[in-house]
Amino acid sequence: MGALTDLTIAEARDGLAAKQFSAREMTEAYIAAMAAARPLNAFLVETPERALVMAAASDARIARGAALPMEGMPLAIKDLFCTEGVLTTAGSRILERFMPPYESTVTAKLWQAGAVMLGKVNMDEFAMGSSTVTCAHGPVESPWRRPGDNRPLVPGGSSGGSAAAVAARAAIAATGTDTGGSIRQPASFCGIVGLKPTYGRCSRWGIVAFASSLDQAGPMTRSVRDAAIMLKAMAGHDPKDSTSAPQPVPDFEAALTGDIRGLRIGIPREYRLDGMPGEIEALWQRGIEWIKDAGAKPVEISLKLTKYALPAYYIIAPAEASSNLARYDGVRFGLRVPGQSLDEMYENTRAAGFGAEVRRRILIGTYVLSAGYYDAYYLKAQRLRTLIARDFAAAFERCDALLTPTAPSAAFAIGEKQDDPIAMYLNDVFTVPVNLAGLPGLSVPAGLSRDGLPLGLQVIGRAFDEATVLRVGGIIERAAAFTAKPAFPAGGG
Amino acid sequence: MAEIIQGRTGAWEAVIGLEIHAQIISRAKLFSGAATTFGAEPNTQVSTVDAAFPGMLPVINRHCVEQAVKTGLGLNAEINLVSVFDRKNYFYADLPPGYQISQYSRPIVGKGKLVLDMPDGSSREIGITRLHLEQDAGKSLHDQHPTLTYVDLNRAGVALMEIVSEPDLRSAEEAGAYIRKLRSILRYLGTCDGNMEEGSLRCDCNVSVRRPGGALGTRCEIKNVNSIRFVMQAIEHEARRQIELIEEGGTVEQETRLFDAAKGVTRPMRFKEQAHDYRYFPDPDLLPLTLDQDWVEALRRALPELPDAKKARFIADYKLSPYDAGVLVGEQASADYFETVAKGRDPKLAANWVMVELYGVLNRLSLGIERSPVSAEALGGLVDLILDGTISGRLAKDVFAAMVETGKGAAAIVEERGLKQVTDSGAIEGVIDSVLAAQADKVAEYRAGKEKLFGFFIGQVMKATQGKANPALLNDLLRKKLAG
DSSP: OOOGGGOOHHHHHHHHHTTSSOHHHHHHHHHHHHHHTGGGTOEEEEOHHHHHHHHHHHHHHHHTTOOOTTTTOEEEEETTBOBTTBOOOTTOGGGTTOOOSSOOHHHHHHHHTTOEEEEEEOOSGGGOOSSSOSOTTOOOOOSOOOTTOOOOBOOOSSSHHHHHHHHTTSSSEEEEEESSSTTHHHHHHHTOEEEEOOTTSSOOTTBOOSOTTTOEEEEEESSHHHHHHHHHHHOOOOTTOTTSOOOOOOOTGGGOOSOOTTOEEEEEGGGSOTTOOHHHHHHHHHHHHHHHHTTOEEEEEOOTTHHHHHHHHHHHHHHHHHHHGGGOSSSSSSOOOOOSSHHHHHHHHHHHHSOHHHHHHHHHHHHHTSTTTTIIIIIHHHHHHHHHHHHHHHHHHHOSEEEEESSSSOOOBTTTTTTOHHHHHGGGTTTHHHHHHTOOEEEEEEEEOTTSOEEEEEEEEOTTOHHHHHHHHHHHHHHHTOOOOOSTTTTOO | OOOOEEETTEEEEEEEEEEEEEEOOOSBOSSSOOBOOTTOOTTSSOOTTTTTOTTOOOOOOHHHHHHHHHHHHHTTOOBOSEEOOEEEEOOOTTOTTSEEEEOSSSOSBOOEEEEEEOTTSOEEEEEEEEEEEEEOOOEEEOSSSSSOOEEEOTTTTOEEEEEEEOSOBOSHHHHHHHHHHHHHHHHHHTSOOOOTTTTSEEEEEEEEEESTTSOOOOOEEEEEEOSHHHHHHHHHHHHHHHHHHHHTTOOOOOEEEEEETTTTEEEEOOHHHHOOOOOOEEOTTSOOEEOOHHHHHHHHHTOOOOHHHHHHHHHHHHOOOHHHHHHHHTSHHHHHHHHHHHTTSOHHHHHHIIIIIIHHHHHHHTOOGGGOSSOHHHHHHHHHHHHTTSSOHHHHHHHHHHHHHHOOOHHHHHHHHTOOOBOOHHHHHHHHHHHHHHTHHHHHHHHTTOTTHHHHHHHHHHHHTTTOBOHHHHHHHHHHHHHO
């Protein structure tokens, strides 16, 4: 057995059950790894004392044979999840001192399942970004480097701190949230597994809202099995979130049969973009071969409205955000910068509290909802959204899951694309349509770029059919046999 | 019906529509579990949802939906089985999320109607455009500190029904009658207490003027008027202001105005206060509200008898005039009071006693009928004594006054004070004889043709019997004696 921090959740679960090590030992190993990973700027808040108390409780339960599904698993929590009594900033200055008096439903469920909280991890401000560069607390560095090139790379975003922490072995897994690709794209960039569940699968209660109709929490792990285990602990109907679905939560791990014989896997023609790097295309082709080898049948399908997904998304998400972020006004919590009048206090507070990307999206969102523009932008985007969802529904009459690349490129260097928002937005071209349709999407590490950086493939499924998505993902994972490790911590690949 | 206002250049009429904000009777708020008790210490009834903390989400209160549907049914309105909550975005310190959750394009209740009972006994139908659910904002207190504004969020998130009328009203009186009638229906339904002083019923008035029957004029909206009297004054003033403006060659600008109760005038709101673009869009935190038709029908079946039906029944069953019936059904408590008094007795007599004597006392003491010093059963006892001839109607008023004063029953007071009516004809005859004997010259005048002296003799006999002589019997016997 290697280092404790190299184990997956499934492996650690077995090790704990076999008393090979204690939860305390594993947590201590992660506390040390978390401290060692500080140069990455992934963790905003470390909660080692809390972690040790939780680990002790885990050991007590293990000792009396009452181990829970996530027993003793040290997790990094994206700073978008409100954690009771632990600073929660959403990566923003405007919440720089916000201490929630409540615990989000998803994290509460994880603690109830025995998991251990290591700390809060960095993210793009209010989850707006694809690089984890737009945070008030400085950018997160990916643990990966291009071989022979020491320039720091982005971990992707917005759940970049989560992805970096998991890839750097500073957490066994992490929570992420995904509004347009914020779990899957950083998972792809960092060589880990990221699952965005069906909209409504996990409660949004206690998660700082970005775009309410798109936001969804999900697991970021080092294996598909881990994603299955962790999703089960996170998911479930919550009466406190009217949009959470009253759907039973199946045993996702049991769905990992390794058998996808006879499944029809859709390959959407429109995802073959002009100018897409050849290595992405090649990776996708390999993926198709893998599922064919496993006895599934690739089916070429068409998602005609794919090209409208990004524009529709960049109207709907900012529109909702402009309204969701109105509450950060300096009146009740968070930052307040005084002014001579109420309006001036708003202006001063919000100018000082929000970064450039958040301000940009608030302006866009306010504009598209304004009198005279609503019909041309917001309403049209909503209609497109309906049609895009119908496109997917039609595709799922002909297939059981879809296979696509996760992102159109590997990770880029910190600073690249920073002054070109459109290039940045293109990162999410394959992930955004899935959010618009509310479907589950999974990114699985499938290979390395020519530069030696991870690339992911995406499996998209029917609403509430994460089981099939995970099962197909498991096949990709096994066939890809992705064993590359990041440069950080030292000693990695 | 339409009231004509005489201007310098001819006749005008006012066209009025009202938007009423009615606070729903509910223990919890529209989207949170926080309490709603009026007058609690500031910021003691605020949940993290009401204060719009990060990550908090609204969950619809089923009871409030039920109250809105009941109100819709009470207004004979269409119930929309699917309705949508929208966000109305604007910044204000007492609006924590920066938006109000309301219903914009798809309200829970559609078109309905309300019947106005006019003082002359006639009635008139007023269209209801819609009723929608929305949240109230908190309260800004500007008078607690020289330079700071305090915010009380107790009211933030409390459930309101906005009830919008068609522009069918034509005078301040009709507007007043509309609010009274609406309030009466809300109270019957138990969906709003209608208390304007506590702000649970607030009114925005849309007023325009036109030549009678002519094209509609430009309207002005008078915001947040908080009593029926002020609504009527505000409309009166606003209509006259617009007429004067037009007659002087000006034009009415569409604008929002406020009513200054101290001066009795309306004045424009500052420009900034009305220059809102609310950027309405469907609230993504809430699914469309869908109702089950059977559930709506069950609510319909369980509705109480409402004022219009009760009024019709009072007219049919008790043979009351439309006016009397209208007054009695105005409040459920007075209708119930009347029915208790009328049960098994003469309804007209009962109505008279309730509306004249009882209301007189309640007005004098500024009491609601729920706190009447004389119970309906006790008043019924008094009416019984009149009907069985124990006391005369005239004496009954004294007995009633004593009941109000002492809280004792009618029979006990009659007994105690020896007020029982004399119905023994022998005894009355005796008194008549002695009166006629003492007034021999008046008797002669009467017999010579001065017949109006009859009342004088009645008075003399009543005086001698301390009013206890049975009036009908006395009348009869006196006439015989004088003829005799």
